[in-house]
Amino acid sequence: MKQYTPVDFTKVDLNGGFWKRRQQINRDNTVYTVQRRFEDTGRFATFRFDWKEGQPNRPDIYWDSDVAKWMEAVAYLLEKGKAPDLEAKVDELVDLIVKNQDPCGYFNVFFTVVKPEERFKHRTDHELYCAGHLIEAAIAYAHSTGKTKFLDAMIRYADYIEKVFFHDKSAAFLTPGHQEIELALVKLYRYTGEKRYLALSKFFIDHRGEDDPSQYYDHVNGRHCQDHLPVREQKTAEGHAVRAAYMYAGMADVAYETGDQTLFDACNTLFDNIVNQRMYITGGVGSEAYGEGFTLDYDLPNKTAYNESCAAIAMIFFCRRMWMLEADSRYTDVAERILYNGFLSSETLDGNAFFYENPLEIDPKLRHRNTAMKDTTARFPITQRVEVFGCSCCPPNITRFVASVGDLLYSTSEDTLFVHQYMQSDASFDFAGHEINVAQQTNYPNDGDVKLTVQGAAGKSVAVRVPGWCREYTASVNGAPANGKLEKGYLYLSCDQEETVIVLNFPMKPVLMEASSHVQEDAGRVALMRGPVVYCLEGVDNGEDLRALAVDKSLAVTEAYDEFFDGITLNAKGWRKMPSKALYAPVDDSLWKEQELHLIPYYGFANRGETEMIVWIQAR
């Protein structure tokens, strides 16, 4: 267990390429779309604390966190450029927060306006979750604007929480019902240097599992909020996937700051369980809508996959924290899998609408299969992204995440610069006491060529990740073939000169992937990947009955860049099984007709109207 130094996105300028375009959409569209929807639904207005029983837009228990994530997103955008309208809106909200904050430091709209007598009495009611997001937003806003009014207020709140939970133990519960504040407190510790906040985060993690089960939702058991065992004894990822992944990230944070090997070991056990038994090929986690969470090893149904967008984000947070503890590409590979698939699918290509759930197969007609019921709807994920949902945790989470995606690129040790993800960018940051500059030129993920220029690192090493999907690669340093050692997925290269130019080529070819045969839902099927990108078929391109299609095993594929998807689409030799006359008949291979298949990146599905979609297809 190491302690690598993170390089945060404020040091990294995504100056072109795929992610610059996503960030531009985020800045131009997403942040405003979310703002408008939050205005429409009264989320901002509730910060005036003047809602009265009987009025519309009754504040909900998690609204503070929705707004906080949007404020955090604005703070991140302000790191990279001016946005006076957004900043003014945040300032207005900060004024309301400070004005309406309880003199003791407490701040929560719902438990002040709607249920003022119930403060810290209901473990499941997201109070500390909201507090965590507010704290994170306040830190971000202080950093990007230098204005400390919000942060000062949230420090008072954090101090109050410390008093109630750590010193007085006067709340009706011991640890949060919905984890998240664990991350915020470590951030606050790092920002302020106050060890008390780290201690409080550690307290919440160490005492998990000791709460009274009567504080759970009526229908769940302790696994739902990862309360079934002390965290260090948990061996499998259980329960609500967002709660789980935030908690694992918090555990990794505390392990990092305290050097607690037992926590790191627990994190690794949980990480392995997720990645080896409980994750979709898209990086999505959470196989079941009921409880929004994990189920059993290898239980990964495609049509009913939950794969909450927030869980994708939380899992990337967990991965990043793990690679700050160990330079092993199993963490970075998983983050990449999530990033280009299960995370990116969560918003439309234009950044204006969002999925809460990210299934791997859609058959729109099944959503109304209960034909004889008044409500004909059967429980399947929605088939089109929407601008806002009742529980709107994901849209502002996506906004803040895209704005800060540069967080994922680098870390350093005393002698090595680690390059974890490939994005066109220019970065300047401290490396072992010296300012260095690192530039990436690349079209990643649309091709696998990366030119990395490192200035000011002579005598040091650069460790570049060789993506797990890559079978054969080439690397050169200043024009000469590289001969560094490959260790845990990183190729260690020496910088002999002031400027080191590393040219990497990770050839991206379509590959037929299969799931472990333990995954019953994917048995006999394949998925196409090209580089880190998972592909899917849509009805709009290929006709309906997508399960009747098979890709030819020869994998005769042509590639083309498609501007609509900002990605590579594939045309593959394939087949369609024509329907037999009878419902059941002897196998008849003459019913296979050749049909070219058109595959698009999974992240781009459902951008052209409601239609069938499938990731796991037949091969023949």
Place this chain on the structure above:
Amino acid sequence: MKQYTPVDFTKVDLNGGFWKRRQQINRDNTVYTVQRRFEDTGRFATFRFDWKEGQPNRPDIYWDSDVAKWMEAVAYLLEKGKAPDLEAKVDELVDLIVKNQDPCGYFNVFFTVVKPEERFKHRTDHELYCAGHLIEAAIAYAHSTGKTKFLDAMIRYADYIEKVFFHDKSAAFLTPGHQEIELALVKLYRYTGEKRYLALSKFFIDHRGEDDPSQYYDHVNGRHCQDHLPVREQKTAEGHAVRAAYMYAGMADVAYETGDQTLFDACNTLFDNIVNQRMYITGGVGSEAYGEGFTLDYDLPNKTAYNESCAAIAMIFFCRRMWMLEADSRYTDVAERILYNGFLSSETLDGNAFFYENPLEIDPKLRHRNTAMKDTTARFPITQRVEVFGCSCCPPNITRFVASVGDLLYSTSEDTLFVHQYMQSDASFDFAGHEINVAQQTNYPNDGDVKLTVQGAAGKSVAVRVPGWCREYTASVNGAPANGKLEKGYLYLSCDQEETVIVLNFPMKPVLMEASSHVQEDAGRVALMRGPVVYCLEGVDNGEDLRALAVDKSLAVTEAYDEFFDGITLNAKGWRKMPSKALYAPVDDSLWKEQELHLIPYYGFANRGETEMIVWIQAR
């Protein structure tokens, strides 16, 4: 549209072979098992009409029908042999029925003992359904014992129903919420010759769809009880599968007795929709537990298939009525498909326990996939048959059906004897005014050799069904190759002599079947059939992860008779995909290891403890 003359089971002696053994189990075990469970649950006791609020075993709205079906089963058993204990029990129940019958003729335990003020006010509450089953039982008991006390009572009840519904229209509804009485009334008409009962049955069918929707269950629409359209305008099978199939059978009955071509046409349209779009390969119908019914064309999920046992029985009733209207093997083939698969699966091999639902795939561990819920159970069919269920419609239905399965063998026209199903038997009955004898010697369905001896039919024809699964067959008449014409699946042969010996050979070889490519759930999979019998794999024979298995397309199979299943089991060359190290990896065909597969008849699944089961498997 014809009117063939049915030959009922009382004329047919199943004197050996597969069905004799099933009938012996029915007589020795099933009828007593059901009796004991009905005693234990207080179903019989409620006929004393002395239940009081607060006592255990509160009568339920459908209990009368459970008991009636058991009484009907006993009546059928008495046709074939003495059973004084069973007869005494029925007599005791008849005495209670007569004693407690309302002077007006009304008889219903629930609406006399529990809700006496609510008679004929609740369309959904099964009153007429119970009445129908009581009437059928009474007719059967009068026929087999000559005792008319029960029948006289039920005639009084039928007359009262006629008064209330047909003449006075004084009930709160027009037609039954749960169809069944339509069949009973036609039977009563045939038994008594009173046309009024036929008219009442026709009334219920003709006025279907005119009831007030407020009389539906709260959560359903008109499709649930086939009330969405007048029956002659219904084009697709909708709603609750048992209600539907009983209604279709009743429509066919009324078409038969009235010559109503429009009803027969409607029956054919509905039959075709079921058979071509909405039926499992096992003959099961009803794809969904919620509403217990039909969903959409080709929506046939295997793990969550409902396929109620009663729906299988009702569908066979429907088929038999259709083949009395048209000599077309599409009806008899479907009945056979149901009989040897989806029907037979509904009880254990020893006849002592029952399925309500008959899925085509079981993964027992998924039943507890909601690991984070207090109730971890996910909605899947139960994995082991049970002795009784709360709603115990199926066990006595199975009992009466097996006792009367000889109903399925024959019908006659003025010049042709039709042989619909093959069962070892000896039958004597009237054929165009003369008593004939028909003997079948066969091990069907375990092999396809049938020796049919017809005595007394010189100058007439015998039309034998060539099963739809049979590609090549041979037939001889009195030793010479047969040269009859094949029409709509029947081979018409002439009887030139007093004794005609017809030898049929329908070679049974295992065949790989596939579903129409519209059936998304079965895409890329095959099912094995041998003759009319569908096969499955069980975990107990083949190890778990059954979807990881593939049958070799060469179909290298050895067959063996297995006494436990009273059927042929298969050993087939096959393969198992070994799990890859990673959850997702490039396709690796070297992970396929040869493994011999052991297949058993589907009807025998879940007789050896809880284990995985699958019908639709991979092939390679």
